[in-house]
Structures are given as C-alpha cells and as structure tokens.
Amino acid sequence: KEVQTQQKLANVVILATGGTIAGAGASAANSATYQAAKVGIEQLIADVPQLSQLANVRGEQVMQIASESITNDNLLQLGRRVAELADSKDVDGIVITHGTDTLEETAYFLNLVEKTDKPIIVVGSMRPGTAMSADGMLNLYNAVAVASSKEARGKGVLVTMNDEIQSGRDVSKMINIKTEAFKSAWGPLGMVVEGKSYWFRLPAKRHTLDSEFDIKTIKSLPDVEIAYSYGNVSDTAYKALAQSGAKAIIHAGTGNGAVSSRVVPTLQALRKDGVQIIRSSHVNAGGFVLRNAEQPDDKYDWVVAHDLNPQKARILAMVALTKTNDSKELQRMFWEY
Numbered sequence: 134k135e136v137q138t139q140q141k142l143a144n145v146v147i148l149a150t151g152g153t154i155a156g157a158g159a160s161a162a163n164s165a166t167y168q169a170a171k172v173g174i175e176q177l178i179a180d181v182p183q184l185s186q187l188a189n190v191r192g193e194q195v196m197q198i199a200s201e202s203i204t205n206d207n208l209l210q211l212g213r214r215v216a217e218l219a220d221s222k223d224v225d226g227i228v229i230t231h232g233t234d235t236l237e238e239t240a241y242f243l244n245l246v247e248k249t250d251k252p253i254i255v256v257g258s259m260r261p262g263t264a265m266s267a268d269g270m271l272n273l274y275n276a277v278a279v280a281s282s283k284e285a286r287g288k289g290v291l292v293t294m295n296d297e298i299q300s301g302r303d304v305s306k307m308i309n310i311k312t313e314a315f316k317s318a319w320g321p322l323g324m325v326v327e328g329k330s331y332w333f334r335l336p337a338k339r340h341t342l343d344s345e346f347d348i349k350t351i352k353s354l355p356d357v358e359i360a361y362s363y364g365n366v367s368d369t370a371y372k373a374l375a376q377s378g379a380k381a382i383i384h385a386g387t388g389n390g391a392v393s394s395r396v397v398p399t400l401q402a403l404r405k406d407g408v409q410i411i412r413s414s415h416v417n418a419g420g421f422v423l424r425n426a427e428q429p430d431d432k433y434d435w436v437v438a439h440d441l442n443p444q445k446a447r448i449l450a451m452v453a454l455t456k457t458n459d460s461k462e463l464q465r466m467f468w469e470y
C-alpha cells in the first residue's frame with residue numbers, strides 16, 4: 134500500500150540558491166541579524182519532514198549566496214538547470230529556494246525564458262530558520278504543495294510567501310521587516326493553506342510556453358543598468374552608466390516615470406548614441422507609466438516600462454535585447470510581457 138501511495142506522489146526537485154531561508158543567526162531572538170546562505174539543502178529538507186507527504190522530494194544545491202549578490206551568470210546557470218529538469222520526464226515540478234532581495238527578478242526572468250508548463254515555484258523567507266516564528270518552513274511546505282499540484286501547471290512562474298500564491302511577474306518585495314513582505318499591485322493569484330491551493334485569477338501577460346524567449350538560445354545577457362531619480366538629481370549616473378557600456382538604461386523615475394529637466398537633454402543624447410532609454414517609476418505600491426505621458430516618448434524614441442518596476446524592467450530589457458535592438462519591438466515586448 135505504501136508503494137502505491139509513493140507512486141501517486143509528484144516528483145519535485147528543490148533547487149537551492151541560498152538567501153535567508155538558508156540563513157542562521159546566533160540566537161532564536163535574532164530575526165533580523167543573521168547570516169544568509171549558511172544551511173545546505175539536505176538540512177532544509179530534513180527540517181520539514183512533512184514534505185514527504187506532499188511529494189517525492191529531492192534537493193540540489195545550485196549555489197549558496199545571498200540574493201543581493203546574484204549575477205547575470207548566476208541567473209543563466211539557474212535558468213539552464215531549471216530547463217534541463219523541466220525537460221525530464223521524471224520531474225513534475227520545480228521549487229527554487231532564493232533570497233528575497235532579488236527573488237522577484239529571478240522569478241520574472243524564469244517566467245520569461247522557461248519553455249514548460251510544469252510548475253516552477255520560487256520561495257524564500259524573511260527570517261532565518263534559527264529564529265522564533267521562522268517563516269521558511271511553511272513557505273517551503275507551501276511551495277512544494279503548489280509545485281506538486283496539477284492546477285499550478287501553465288500559470289507561469291509562481292511565488293509562495295505568507296500563504297499567498299503570487300505571479301512571479303507581478304510580485305515585489307514591498308517591505309523588508311515583515312513576513313508579509315511580498316505583494317503585487319494586482320493581487321495574488323491564490324492561497325495555499327494546509328498543503329492545498331485555492332485559485333482566484335490567472336496571469337494575463339505572456340509567459341513560459343507562450344513566450345518568444347527561450348533560455349536554451351540565450352548565450353549571455355547584455356549590460357542593462359538602472360538610474361534612480363529624485364529632487365535635485367543630476368545626469369552624472371546616466372552618463373557614467375552609458376560610458377561603462379550599458380546597452381539600455383532603466384530610468385527609475387518619480388511618479389509617472391517623469392524625467393527631470395536637468396536629465397532630459399542627456400537622455401536624448403544617449404538615445405542618439407544608441408543607448409535604449411526605458412522609463413519606469415519607483416513609486417512604492419506599483420508604477421504605471423504610459424507612452425507620451427510626462428515625456429514625448431515618440432519624439433525621443435524612448436520606451437516605457439508600463440507597470441514593471443525598475444528591477445523587473447531591467448530583466449525584461451536584458452532578455453528582449455538578446456532578440457532585438459529596435460525600440461518599437463522593445464516597446465511591444467514591454468506591453469506584452
């Protein structure tokens with residue numbers, strides 16, 4: 134009977150990359166003071182024995198780093214491993230444990246480039262496993278629950294934090310000290326409670342199987358940088374980034390992605406030199422940048438990031454630039470993804 138139950142369970146691979154979910158502090162009272170990326174995947178799995186009731190779980194340590202230090206090479210390495218596993222007949226779902234600082238970037242990247250309808254869940258925690266009320270165990274349990282469910286197929290890359298199922302495209306780390314850190318301007322897709330998922334809505338943007346991007350054809354990612362805007366901003370950062378070789382600059386603008394009058398001439402000149410200028414907004418609860426609102430994008434040949442925050446706009450710009458350097462094509466991609 135036990136053998137029969139085992140066969141019915143989905144096969145889920147957990148790819149571990151580090152972060153606070155693998156963090157350790159000096160005492161149980163250290164919820165914010167600790168070292169990230171210390172605990173290995175075998176220990177993380179052993180800490181949640183209930184995982185074996187959800188799926189046949191095995192782990193792989195892909196890297197062991199705090200996510201603020203993730204590089205484009207790390208993204209490509211992880212993306213390629215995810216694709217190999219997704220192609221494997223004996224893998225039904227993939228979970229990626231990840232630091233929360235750049236979790237939204239990795240989740241969006243995978244959402245764009247993985248050609249599979251198998252569930253891919255990115256998960257982290259806000260407190261290390263050594264802390265009182267650590268959130269990593271439940272977040273991981275929920276991730277494996279969603280990864281092993283048939284209903285999660287074809288919904289793009291997902292994030293399970295704080296009992297919510299979020300779209301990897303929309304979700305963002307909104308606060309750094311609470312366990313309810315991850316929010317989306319457009320709301321979660323569902324909830325996961327006691328190992329069961331409850332769905333309420335679907336992603337509308339192109340992703341995974343419906344995406345024109347494929348990790349298998351991406352050799353490297355171009356240099357795309359972000360410049361932050363504020364009162365009294367100068368053009369120093371924009372010029373320096375272009376000089377260091379940025380193919381595109383994400384303008385992390387105020388409000389509607391507005392550009393200071395001191396910066397406009399520099400961005401016009403950089404565009405003439407071939408640098409793509411992409412206007413986004415750094416407002417906290419979710420930006421919404423429209424073409425020719427605030428600035429004449431048609432005239433200047435700039436692109437708008439629409440609702441993508443600056444760090445997500447960087448991800449899409451890098452992936453898009455592997456296919457085209459045509460600003461109209463880039464704008465199409467920013468509407469569709």
Ligand SMILES: NC(=O)C[C@H](N)C(=O)O
Pocket residue numbers: 151152153154169198199200201231232233234235257258259260
């Ligand atoms: N909560 C966390 O995971 C934060 C950590 N700095 C990381 O991103 O790896």
